Amino acid sequence: MKKIFALVLILLMGALFLNVFAQDKQPSFSVKTSGKGKQAILFIPGFTCSGDVWNETTTHLGNKYTSHVFTMAGYAGSPAQAAPNLDVWIEDIVAYVRKNKLDHPVIIGHSLGGGLAMALASRYPDLFGKIIVVDALPCLGSLWNPSFKSEAQPDCSAMESQIMPLTDSQLYKMQKRTAVQLCADTLAQKSIVKWGATTDKKTYADTYCQFANMDQRESIGQIKIPALVLLEARFVNFKPAIEDQYKQMKTATLKFADKGLHFIMYDDKEWYLNQIDQFLQ
Structure with a gap:
């Protein structure tokens, strides 16, 4: 009887281990491809x-x-x-690029x-060709808190x-209240609300916390490839502070949208697409 109990216990522990291992191995993202360009x-x-x-x-x-x-995993209803x-996500994107020989x-x-x-x-300066940053800062926290310091953990x-x-x-x-502050396009707001409301709550909390802790003001100095930074119209009011954040990124060209909010691809679409076209060509 003791041997049977011990065997059952081992099997249960093994099942638990496999379940935890399977959760930990959940991919960091799903990818959809389109187009046929080189x-x-x-x-x-x-x-x-x-x-x-x-x-x-x-x-x-x-x-x-x-x-x-x-x-990304956990966002908009994804597993x-x-x-x-975020560090794991970064490394997994690098692995994707290498695996697919991009x-x-x-x-x-x-x-x-x-x-x-x-x-x-910045971490893999020889792996990529160009970079376009759409309404993001190297250190969001320092825009509101000049003494901001990132924490190791x-x-x-x-x-x-x-x-x-x-x-x-x-x-x-909560997502509905937030969407109107981030996007002027009322139709696009509905999608933004849906994505946020179906995001896994632990993923929401942990990745927001990690993102808010990021400070890349110095590390972006390692970026050697051409860079375009497209910023929302409101950020022009903080232009000196934003330019200071990007000063180590010598290849960066900063441009401010004419109108709209955080979701530039919806709120100032014509300007946004024109900037991308010019930069890629």
Whole structure:
């Protein structure tokens, strides 16, 4: 009887181990590809967003490029990882580029995706061809707090305690309030709200906390490839501070949108697409 009990215990522990291992091995992202161009472009969406945020952009670019559109794990209803980590996401994107033998792809990232794009280009300066950052800063925290300092291991428990208890209805209402502050296009707001409301709450809390802790003001000095930074219209009011954040990124050209809010691809689409076309050509 003792031997049978011990065997059952071992099997149960093994099943538990496999389950935890399987959760930990959940991929960092899913990817949709389109286009048939020789030049590859990686599209990394912003916080809680689906890769569908790039639909108008990839349609505009058409077959001139091959688009690789990412949706990060846990965002917009996609399967979540047990322990979401931005550094792991960065390394997994690098592994994707190498596995698929992409030759110096362009990176286009919005918001959090822009932060990841800068990290990729600074850590792997020879792997990519160009970078476009859409409304992201090397250190968002320092824009409001000049004495901001990044922590080696940020404590995300406070953020988790705010987000985890929310009901689906409460999360939806929070996203609805936030969307109007980030996007002027009322039709696009509906998609943004849906993506945020269906994002895994632990992923929401942990990745927001990690993103808010990022300080890349010095590390972006390692970026040697051509860089275009497209910023929302309101940021022109903080132009000196923003230029100071980007001063180490010698290859960067900063441009401010004429109108709209954070989702430039919706709010100032014609200007945004024109800037991308000129830069890529």
